[in-house]
Every structure is written in C-alpha cells, then in structure tokens.
Amino acid sequence: MLASFKTSPLYEDLNWRLVMIGLISSLGAMGFGFDNGWWGGALGLEQFKRKYGAYDPKLEKWAIPAYKTSVGTGTGSAGIILGCIIAPFATSILGRKKSFLVMSSLMIVGIVLETSAITSFWQLVVGRILVYSGIGLATNVVPMYLSECSPPRVRGAFLALYSFFNSLGVFLSTLTVYLSRNRTDQWQYLIVIMCQLFVPLGYIALYVFLPESPRYLVYRGKYSEAEEVMKMLSNRPETIREEVELLKLQVEEQREYHKATSILDCFRTSNLRRTIIAMGVQILQQAQGVSFIQNFIVVFMQQLGFSDSLRTNVLVTGCGFAVHFVTFLTFDKMGRRNSLIVGSVGMAAMMLGVGGATSSGSVSSLSTSIQNGCAAMLILWYSIYGFTWGPGCWIVAAEVGTGQLRERTLFLASMGSFVTSVPINFVNPYVQSALGGQVTFIYGAFSVVAILFVFFFVPETKYRSLEELDEMFQERVATRKFKKHICVGLGAEITHLEETHDADNKKKVAAIEQEERMD
Template sequence: MLERIKNDPLYQDLNWRLALIGIVSSLGAMGFGFDNGWWAGALGLSEFQRKYGSYDEKLGRYALPSEKTSVGTGTGSAGIILGCIIAPIVTSKLGRKKSFLVMSALMMTGVTLEASAVTSYWQLVVGRIIVYSGIGLASNCVPMYLSETSPGRIRGAFLALYSFFNSFGVFMASVVVYLSKNRTDKWQYLIVIICQLFVPVGYLTFYAFLPESPRYLVYKGRFDEAEKVLRLLSNHPERVPQEIQLLKAQVEEQRELHTASTIADCFRGTNLRRTIIAMSVQILQQAQGVSFIQNFIVTFMQQLGFPDALRTNVIVTGCSFAVHIITFVTFDKIGRRRSLSWGSIGMAGTMLGTGIATATGTPPNYTSTVANASAAMLILWYCIYGFSWGPGCWVVAAEVGTGQLRERTLFLASMGSFVTSVPINFVNPYVQRSLGGAVTFIYGGFSVVAIIWVWFMIPETKNRSLEELDEMFQADVKTRQFKHHVCTGLGAHITQLEGDLNAEKSGTKQVEHEEAWVEENQPAQK
C-alpha cells in the first residue's frame, strides 16, 4: 500500500508550494460559491424579507416579490458577464498574478456597498453586480492559473480545486445563514455579507507567495523568470532547463505555424472545435440545473412545505462539499469523459425523479413523503454534480484552449456559462411558482442532452500536456481516439519529460535526447 502511494502522481508531483498556490488562488471560487450560497439563504431570512419585501396576505408573512427575486439574482449573473469581458484584457496585460489584486478590489468595493445597503434594495443589487464582476474575473483567471502552474499528471486534481472551493463557499454560506436565522435584527444578514471579505483579505495576505504563471512568462518571452518559477514549483528541478527549452520551441512553433491572437481566431480552423468544446461544457453545466440548486433551493424547499428549509439547505450543500473531495483523484484516474457521462446519467435520473414525485401534488400542498423524497433526490443530485460536472466543466474548459488563445477561450466559455445562467435566474422564479416541482423536468431533460453531447464531442484529455493537446487538435484527431492517440511532436516530449520520474537513474541519456530533439526541431528564427 505504501509503495502504491509513493508511485501515485499526486505524491510524486505535489509539494507544499503547489498546494499553497492552489489553495490561495482558488479563493475566488470560494467567493463565488459563498455569494451564491448567501443569496439563496438570504432570500429565506425573515429579516431580509421584512426589510426588502412586502407583507403577503396569502402566506401570512413578509416575502420578497418574484420580480425582486428575479432582478436581484439575475443581475448577479450580469456582473459576472462584465467580469468575463474585462478578464482577457486584465489577464493578458497585467498577468495572472496581478489579476488577483483587481479581483480583490472589485470584491471589497461590492461587499462594502452590500453591507451598507441599510434600506435600499437597489444599492444591494449594485453591490452584487460589482462583487460578481470580480467573480467573473476569477472564473477566467483561476482555472487558467491552475492549469498553467500544475504538472500535467495532476492537472485534473489541481483544476478540481476551483469547484471544490466553490462548493466549500456554498456550504459555508448555508451554515452562516442557518446560524443567523434566529436573529431578528439587521445583523442577521449583515454577518453573512461581511463574511465575503475573507476572500479579498486572503488574496492580499498571501499575494507575496503567489508566483506568476510560468507558461504566461514563456508566452511573454520572459524565459529566465519562467525557469525560476518552475524550479520553485517542480519536485524535479534538474529537468526545468529542458522543459523551458521545449516550451520555448513549442511557443515559437505555434506562432510561426498557427498564429492566433484575437477573439475571431477562436472561431477559425481547428480552434473552432476547441471553442465549441469549452463553451458547451460550461453551458450544459448551467442548463442541467446548478443555478436552480444554488440560488433557489431554499425557496423550493419552502414551496415543498419543509418547516426548516435552511437546515435542509445545509445538508444539501454539505453533502456536495464532502463529495468534492474525491475529485482530486477521479478526474486524473477515470478521466474527463467518463466523469461527465456518468454524472449526466445520475443528474438526469434524480431531476426527472423529483419531477415525477412532485407530480402527485400541487404547491404548497405536497405530502411529507413527496417532500422528503424530493429532498433526498436533490441531495443526491448535488453529490453527483460534485464529482462530475462541478469540477468537470472547469477542467475541460481550462485545458482545451491553445496557449495563444487561452484567455479568450476561457472568456468565451465563461460567457457561455453565465449568459445561460442569466435567463435561468430571471425566469426560474416565475416558472417555479407556476410549475412547482415540475420545473425539474426541464433540467433533467438537459442532462439527457448532455449525455449525448459528451459521447460525440468531448475528448479525453487526461495525462496530456497542454502542448500535446495543441498537437492533437491541430491534427484533427477524432473525439474517441484522443485516449489512444500517440503524439510525436514537442507536446509529447514535454509530457515525457514531466512524467519521467526516474530521470536521475537514467543519467544524462534522457537529457541529451531532449536537447538534441529541441535543436533538430527548433523552428527557424525569422
């Protein structure tokens, strides 16, 4: 058993520096999850409903009108779109590391507006837009940074950090909201809002420990800086000079043979396929119901007749967070395609099952059996999502873009996700009020679509360097042949160099082979 652990890529390639930058850089994902979670919970807080809502004679209590729920939730997605628009400019001009400072400034400004919105609901909405613009920037920068700093063999585990911390943020928000539910003063929801400051404060505290992305430095021609960063991050520093030479040669080859620098280039040639893949996984993640679960689970449970919907929300988000832990292993072990396919099957079954169960009644007259069965299936849905589409869409989207267009590919992918979430967040309150539990049939139907889409369109990218994926896409390798395709170019040599854990035992033979290959295949200098 001990020998198997020592031979595991996580044991061999991970070190404390990689772990630190993975955790710190993923704080933006936690902020995303926390803001989604606190909003979903705040919609069910009595003080929040009294302050910003109106008295509902039918319910016999204060409640937030559907139009305010719709606008408040939907404008958050609009803020994310704004953040996605500025992301390619910020990440390419300032670099990945400085983007975390911009992110922190936006989030601190937005949280301040939210916390000071004593009576104005619309000030709260503006604050959410600004916070979510920082989150939109994070949704581009964090996966990109993780993919560019992690060794290829553990990239799936590293990218799973984004979804893990997103889930952790949702869970923590649900706990904080639940603990605040019995308060009857203004601090009931202010405590929840102020907790969001943990993210920008965390970035500012650990900023000095974050290196710039080594691949970003290579793309900018700063090779000496890139080598220093790779030496800090690698468990095999003796191989770094050869890796830098291979990365340099690959960048020059791409610029000479596959020049691309604009958004329009994302839709040309083989880049079109990569853009479709990145956007589709993000769109299908939203279409399968994650916005519904994260933003409207509390109101849905109240509609089902649960006496303590906030406690049920803690259980739902807690189970999902716990399941996320296994994604540090699954995506690099069983692969991307299987994780997404199996996830869609399970998510389709649980959403459709909820719709069938609630078809026996009408809101708010569901029986306790129906309510309990629905809650159980939604908990199971969130667990399945946690080890499949939750991290999966970010893993795939961050991997498939070529180095020259990675910022723009992730921008388009994120835009696809959040443009999809906007109509869901605006329309769902009305549809949910009208259809009750039958609203889950819509999301279950999209999971069926996702099963088919993954089978025909999503390639297997595990255990491949980012440069190797460049070669495969440019060679137009068929979707189901990715797993077994043998690469022979620069990407293959980078993968071989990253995975050769016995380099010291093989002496200089391997190093001499790599240097000779680079010299022989180096593109002619202009």
C-alpha cells in the same frame, strides 16, 4: 498502501509550494460559491424579507416579490459577464498574478455597497454586480492559473480545487445563514454579507506567496523568470532548463504556423472545435440546474412544504461539498469523459425523479414521505454534480484552449456559462411559481442533452500536457481516439522528459528498498 501512494502521481508531482499556490489562488472560487449561497439562503431569512420585501396579506407573512428575486439574482450573473469581459485584458496585459488584485478591488467595493445598503434594495443590487464582476474575473484567471502551473499527471486534481473551493463557499454561506436564522435584527443577514471579505483580504495578505504563471512568462518571452518559477514548483528541477527550451520552441512554432491573437481566431480552423467544447460544457453545466439548486433551493423547499428549509439547504450543500474530496482522484483516474457522462446520467435521474414525485398532486399537499424523497434526490443531485460536472466543466475548459488563445477561450466559455445563467435566474422564479416541483423536468432534460454532447464532442485529455493537446487538435484527431493517440511533436517531448525522470526515480527508490530488505 503507503508504498503504493508514494508511487502515485499526487505524491511524486505535488509539493508544498504547488499545494500552497493552489489553495491561495482558489480563494476566488470560494467567493463565488459563498455569494451564490448567501443570496439563496437570505431569500428565506425573515429580516431580509422585512427589509427588502413586502407584507403579503393572503399569505399573512413577509415575502420578497418575484421581480426583486429575479432582478437580484439575475444582475449577479450580469456582473459576472462584466468580469468575464474584463478578464482577457487583465490576464493578458497585467498577467495572471496581478489580476487577483483587480478582482480583490472589485469585490471590496461591492461588499461595502452591499453592507451599507440599509434601506435601498437597488444599492444592494449594484453591490452584487461589482462583487460578481470580481467573481467573473476569478472564473477566468483561477482555472487558467491552475492549469498553467500544474504538472500534466495531476492537472485534473489540481483544477478540481476550483470546484472544491466553490462548493466549500456554498456550504459555508448556507451554514452561516442557518446559524444566524434566529437573530431578530438586521445583523441576521449583514454578518453573512461581510463574511465575503475573507476572499479579497486573503488575496491581498497572501499575494506575496503567489508566483506569476510560468507559461505566461514563457508566452511573454521572460524565459529566465519562467525557469525560476518552474524550479520552485517542480520536484524535478534538473529538467526545467530543457523544459523551458521546449516550451519556447513550441510557442515559436505556434506563432509561426498557427498565429492567433483575437476573439475571432477562437472560431477559426482547429480553434473552433476547442471553443465549442469549452463553451458547451460550461453552458450545459448551468442548463442542468446548478443555478436552480444554489439560488432557489430554499424557496423550492418552502414550496414543497418543508418547515425548516434552511436546514435542508445545509444538508444539500454539505453533502455536495463532502463528495468533492473524491474529485482529487476521479478525474485523473476515470478521466474527463467518463466522469461527465456518469454525472449527467445520475443528475438526469434525480431531477426527473423529483419532477415525477411532485406531479401527482398539489405541491402544498405532498406527503411527508414524498417531501423527504424529493430532499434525498436533491441531495444526491448536488453530490453527483460535486464530483462530476462541478469540477469537470472547469477542467475541460481550462485544458482545451491553445496557449495563444487560452485567455479568450476561457472568456468565451465563462460567458457561455453565465449568459445561460441569466435567463435561468430571471425566468426560474416565475416558472417555478407556475410549475412547482415539475420545473425539475426541464433541468433533467438538459442532462440528457449533456450525455450526447460529451459522447460526441468532448475528448479525453487526462495525462496529456497542454502542448500535446495543441498537437492533437491541430491534427484533427477524432474525439474517441484522443486517449490512444501517439503524439510526436514538441508537446510529446515535454511529457517524455517528465516521464523519463519519473521512471529513473522509481528505479532509484526500488533499488534503495531492495538494499534495505537485504540488510
């Protein structure tokens, strides 16, 4: 088993520097998950309800009005859209690395406003907008940075770090909310809010360890700097000079024959197909119900009659986080298409199952067995999401854009995701109040749509360099022929250079092992 692992791409292509920058750069994803998780959990905290809600004499308890739930959740998505608008300018003008500092500044100001909102709900909302502006920037720069730094054979595993840390953030926030549930003062929720500071402070403290993206440096003509960074990140430094020269030629070829610099260029020629794929997977990720799970699961569980909905929330997010360890293998083994299709099938089954189980009678009179069954299906939904669509939409969106337009393609993809989440977050409280458990029928139906979209539009991109993907999109290779297509351009030369070096290394290892056995 150990010998087999030593010949795997993860062992051959990763090194401690790549792992370190992957962990540090993915802090933004953890912040995104944490903020989603604390808000959904705080809506169920008694002190939060007393601070920003009103007493409901009919229910004889404190509650957050639907309009505040809607505004507080929806404006977070509006903040993300603002961050997405900032992202192409920050990442292209300042670079990928400095964009982490811009993101940290926005988050720190927003968190200060959130924690100091002693009585004003609207100050809390403004703080959420600023925090989410930083998160919106993170949703662009983190996947882009990871895709441009990672070797082709492990790009799926490397990009899966984004979703892994996002899920970790959700789990930690729900766990923090659960552990603070018995406090009787305002620190019950303030502790949860202040925990968000670990993201921007972590970036600032570890900033010196992050190099600039080598492909960004190539795009800007800084070839010697790019070469130094690539030598630091690569396990095959002797091939780097030739790789940089090939990248340089590829960039010049793109600029000469496929000049593209604006948002409008994302909707022209072969770039239109890339934009549809990147936006499609992001939109369908939201439409299948992740915002519902992350923001409204506690309220939903309370509707179903659970006495301890916060604990159930911890179970849901904990299981969702645990399965993310599988994603470091699945996307580079199963591939992108298979993972997304399998995920949509499972997610559709779970959401439709919850809808069917709660449609037989009044939500308030559900039996314990039906309640437990619904909880189990929601846990399974989030677990399936965790190793399929959670990382999958970010992997695909970060891979399909051409180098000239990668910032803008990710901007459009992120915008598609969060523009979709805005109506979901604003409307879901009202629809959920009216339909109860049957609201999950809507999300299950979108999973069926997602199956069809992936089958007809999303190509297989595993093991391909970003430059090979450029070539295949420009040659208009059919979706289902990507896997077996043979590239002959500069991208293929870059990949061949790495594969030749890997083959030579394997021969050397085999020869050494043979000598050891003979001795």
